[in-house]
Amino acid sequence: MSLNISAPIGVLAPLLVRAKGIADPRAANPLLGCVLLNADHDGVLTVSATGGSLALTQRVALGTAGNGGGVSDTGSAAVDAARLALVVGGLSGDTVALRLTGKTGKGIVEVKAGGSRYSLSAAEADDYPPIGGEIPAVARAVADVSTTIRGGDLARMLRETLFSVCTDENRYGLNGLLIEAAPAGDDGMPRLRIVSTDGSRLSWSEGPASEAVTLDGRKSLISRAFAAKLESLISGPDQEWTLTIGQRWISARCGDVELGGVLVEGEFPDYRMIMPAAPKRIATVNGPVLAGALKRASLMASDRNSSVRIAFAEGGLTVSAQDVKAGSVVEELAGELQGSPLSTGFNASYLLNVLSSTRAESVRLELGEPLEPVIVRVDGRTDAVFVVMPMRLD
């Protein structure tokens, strides 16, 4: 048994690029920088990679050579993931042949296509760390829970929450995205919710789950890396993604692609506590117009936080910023205000993140007193809520 396959370059190359994105060439264990190829008796090639806390498994049916397919000999090989992705991605022609020579599991992987013939050093495949093996085994000691969700909804929920995950690894409980069951919608459909916060802002986004959600009140924290990678793997709005959550592990599977990740430990804050009560003021403003004004005002903001002042009045909004040396800017824009005028400071990028991730045509800002949390909602949507803390400007 020694891996010997041929595969369409157009099929194999994207699998290798994704595996390269998971492998960790800087890990202490050099095998984590490798992609693992395994061809089985059913003619299925499995392309896997793990970077420690993430694991990706991709399967593709090549068929057995006996039936005219691509798997001539079964076996495994581990090769530097980045190099193999570059090598296969750069080949010309339609088909690439890969063959392991030398003793089983180690030696040389020959890559041939057209006039190209590579000999790549292989690592000991038997030593390759288990892909979604060890940790899920522990996790599966307790009942897994799962749900299924459309690709379009899942991608939107991830996009609307990823930007506000805490990036400080030491902020216990904040450096993950909460994933939990939300109350069923008006249509009776089960719903899933993702929430993130970095202490200065919070994002909450929901979507319908297309099958019964059995999360049993479980609150799980997925890592930023898992969420970002999952978002990048979603390739169509109508894909069906199944999320299976164990005690320490989550897997997201769609067809022949499965991404696994270690759950983040810690207690997510009780985010409902943060949500302000009935607002004293409600401002409504066009999303792209506000985004344009915030971007232009940020050009004159003197600090890294893009501090701007927003004055809400009956006739509209005024966004302003100043830099002692460079000068100042005032942006006037239309808007509606219910309640008395208010002026407060904002980190412009916090609001811009909300506007760009939601692509909102119209947003509603629910305001309290100057330094109280502000709720941003997308007009016409009840499935996304954003909380932004104002800034004190001196």
Next chain:
Amino acid sequence: MSLNISAPIGVLAPLLVRAKGIADPRAANPLLGCVLLNADHDGVLTVSATGGSLALTQRVALGTAGNGGGVSDTGSAAVDAARLALVVGGLSGDTVALRLTGKTGKGIVEVKAGGSRYSLSAAEADDYPPIGGEIPAVARAVADVSTTIRGGDLARMLRETLFSVCTDENRYGLNGLLIEAAPAGDDGMPRLRIVSTDGSRLSWSEGPASEAVTLDGRKSLISRAFAAKLESLISGPDQEWTLTIGQRWISARCGDVELGGVLVEGEFPDYRMIMPAAPKRIATVNGPVLAGALKRASLMASDRNSSVRIAFAEGGLTVSAQDVKAGSVVEELAGELQGSPLSTGFNASYLLNVLSSTRAESVRLELGEPLEPVIVRVDGRTDAVFVVMPMRLD
């Protein structure tokens, strides 16, 4: 007199972006980080910038306010080039108004468009270093020489020589591109030649000059920065660019845009000495196929020089590379050889630079002995010659 103009944003914004590319915000003199705006009585706005050794002057006719044009009041203002380019580039609407307030030449430049109102700190315009002023005055003490050349030819000649300019500022005479008159072509048309070398390779590219060249045997060295900026300013093959060369200064002018640059001092080597005599071997190979093989082989080259071995034989070429740890690659490709077989080392990127800058469909390599210079020509073209030194591979 205090600058007061309005201009179409779509006209002004690209001029400011180009000026930003010339200004030097890190210069000791903070004015070199500014763009200079000047509106005159004829309704012409001049947008200038200088980074010390380069100077850009762009003119646009806005018309005088009395005749319905954009210049309401004449005057000058100097503003941070990067910031003004960002500010004007980010505005919405069609027209922007700029007005200098405060005392002449210094104060605040107000920028207004739609609901946006910026107040930008201005520098003392009177202190702005002369744009193409001082140095050309010296240069014009001797007779200037000039020539005119089509944009398409000039862009090609710059592209085919820029990559091999020496980047070591201490290599006296090599860190510039030689520009000189070439012998008239078979059609009797005067020609211009640009040559560059970094000691390991040499590029030589010619083009027809559309008017009489009066370079009088002058050999001038233009800086890499001037050549690169000039290439980026050329926006169409049929533009007419006039090059005027003084003793220490060169200017390239096309319509309302003029780029000036300080000439590089030093003696360019007698490059004809480097050119080998009649070749012992001539190999002909498809350009894109060779480029593909070199790129794929470079993936396994172990050093920063992308060292590859090329074996030339009657039946074709073999490109190979190896890395002690990663493995090896052999690329076989078709090609023709006149003369006996030869195998020698190359820096793959040197050959790739030639292939990509010439976009050659077919190239001819004129070979001597293994470590003798190799001449690369584009099949069917006599106006470009490239010399590449082979490498000793151990």
